[in-house]
Amino acid sequence: MSFTLLGILNSQAAGGGATPTFDLLATEIMTNNSTSTIEFSSIPTDYKHLHIRARVRFANSANVNDLAFRINNDTGIVYTEHYARGAGGSISGNSSSETTRGILGSTSAANQDSGIFGSFVIDIANYRGSNKKTVKSWNGVTSSSFMRLTQHDTVFDRTSAVSSLQFFAGDSGNFDTNTRISIYGLK
């Protein structure tokens, strides 16, 4: 599913930088479980930072899945990840070699109780600058038998502006009904 961000949703004047701005750019809510990719395209270029908030669950038959992403639909080996993860009574951290996607954290899949959706708060600072981009995610999911709490930082090894974002399952699968992802612009 793709959602193109219209200019009319971004009609607020710049205001000379005096007024802090936190604008909703778009929201996607799944009405069925047949979508494998949620895309936000034509992201406006007149903000400083992007902020994403999501409640996510996948429909594949498993207890857990990861929320993955790409920038500008770039499938190159350009994503380097560092993370710390709490799981039950232990905590671990690691980093990855460059790969073809970034990971934002862990969430529930179809084997969990129906009301279990992971929460994600994600920031992309200076998303249209000429430096490489860092995507920071804070994520948690909690059920009666399964818990994850993660922080992921992914470096996107390109200098191009972020003009689109694609979200999908790290371990394959469709988004479950009522998954919601919202994207905001900050000035």
Added chain:
Amino acid sequence: MATYTHIATVEKTSASSTIVFNNIPQSYQDIVFHCDMLGTTNDYVYMRVNGVTSSSYSNLEWYGNSSQAVYSFSFMPLAWSNAILSSSSRAKAVVEFLDYSDSNKNPNPITQHGNPYDGRMGGGSGRYKNSAAVTRVDFITSSGNFAVGSKIHLFGIEA
């Protein structure tokens, strides 16, 4: 369209063991609490949803280089490994309830905190095992009180 809106602030003008946000508006997508807290003693802080005191909560806490899980508790701790409140320096926490009024989802607050008592940073992921809309959130100390000047701000985010 401005979408990060201040809803309410509770500031303690006398010491007590609770800070309560009741009748939370249901017109936002998410609510966020920004906590700036001082204790009358070194102390824990718990959360409850909708005034429910039964064993309806689970929580995973991450603190420093350890984590701890609790199941079927009667509250969700902001920090369970050690006291988060200090009587000498202010504890900070951000508590995010995404989709707090969505009847298809259990509330899953995710938190981040700085703990002046022992200098640790940490966070948590909780669950209230119910899909009722969140209309009330209580912050409760364990044995002491929130000191005068403790503040918690509530914001709403639209989507």
